Amino acid sequence: MTLRLYDTRTAQVHDFQPLEPGKVSLYYCGATVQGNPHVGHVRSAVAFDILIRWLEASGYEVLSVRNVTDIDDKILEKSAASYAPDFQADSDYPAHEPWFALAYRFEQAFHNAYDALGVRRPSHEPRATGHITEMHTLIQRLVESGHAYPSTDGSGDVYFDVRSWAAYGELTRQNLDEMQDAPDADPRGKRDPRDFALWKGHKPGEPETAAWESPWGRGRPGWHLECSAMATKYLGETFDIHGGGLDLRFPHHENELAQSAAAGHGFARFWLHNGMVTFDGEKMSKSLGNTVSPEEMLAAARPKAVRYFLGQAHYRSQLVYKPGSLQEAEAALERIEHFLDRALPHGAEGRRARVPSAFRDAMDDDLNVPAALAVLHETVRSGNTALDRGDASAAQGLASETAAMLQILGISEVPEPQVAGGPGETALAQLVESMLSSRAEAKAAKDFAQADAIRDQLASAGVHIEDTPQGTQWSVKSGG
């Protein structure tokens, strides 16, 4: 079975064959760094992280690019607001912050969130502001071929002429004449209200640092152009996969496709879009105020459990978050980890096991992670059964497979929170061990009341114990 992927443009699942045998070029949209990340951003990154890992596990060499949009209206607005006399600074937005400092600060916040959840860095992570000349080349080409024009109102804007490009709307199968007009449609110097800015003329009051010289006057890039320019620069005029959140299909990806295709580029061969994260059925977004940040999730559960949760639904499905979701993920994950601890007490290092063919088939089927997880859990059950009948060698084989599956899903590489290995921990271990030996004595003397009292005492302190044939194991439980 070969990998099959759902392509938004054709609205069908197709066999995936890369442009160049053995290699995959992938571009996926990162963040506009104007605020702190929420879990929706991270879900998208996790989805594409899993795709990349699966491509690599399938033998492909993957060249991945994820952009950073470090200039846009909101970044400039927020920076400008921080200089206002009545500005109320808070922990997210300090006073007097230049736009580039604000953008860089949030870029780092995104990195922290990605890192905490085991999302690997892409091969390249270009910033919009670093590719002004590439954008100029693209605009020039579009102007010369009659698909773009400078605004007629003297603003210095340059627009893409959607009516000049017959295929406009092909990605989302929309007809220009059927589209609902934006409520605040401002025709400015546009030929059609749907024309979008490739270049935005510098406006009085905007910082000089946010403007670049161009053949059409000083200004800054429009939103969609950067992705076309950077994808082409790093991956070529035609590349394999372009990804992003479902909400980027229109207008962002539609516009990218139009401008690149109009420039004569083949552009992306597959378009992949991940579903939204919802809270009680509503899309998480800042404007609705129903966002949950990665920090909040990481405070509520272990990073691996958060990663498990974010990756467990099919990438195209909406992911429903509700209170308790993380605890369920934690319980499922602990079941898996407990088996690994039992079967491979010394770790899963060494040979890299193959994954079960059912797992492979599930992943090849448009990354059907829920089905793949079913295989994983069935493997765990088989392994536990093997352990119960004393077949350590079978159990080890199944444990290695389990570890390989966790690796592909990116769960095993999620960094665990730092447990200070300092004196505090040593002291705790000594105290617990001492209590456990008292309990063992009580048990030996058949004084079960005393033994249970010790167990309860430990439990109330968050120390969970388990009697096994190898002796009593203990661990500190986080959360509840």
Added chain:
RNA sequence: GGUGGGGUGGCCGAGUGGUGAGGCAGCGGCCUGCAAAGCCGUUAACGCGGGUUCGAUUCCCGUCCCCACCUCCA
């Protein structure tokens, strides 16, 4: 109004023209001094109304509802 995606057991969430994933939760059993963990068994679903079919949750028609996008958005 246009476009796309959905409505599956208590919850999450795959999938399929017929033997009905998986997880979480529940129940019964084994194990255990009792637990925990594990194993075995088990309860329970396919929005509604028609149609096609030997048989539909799966296909077709209608209908209701939900979500996303059409404005910045992962």
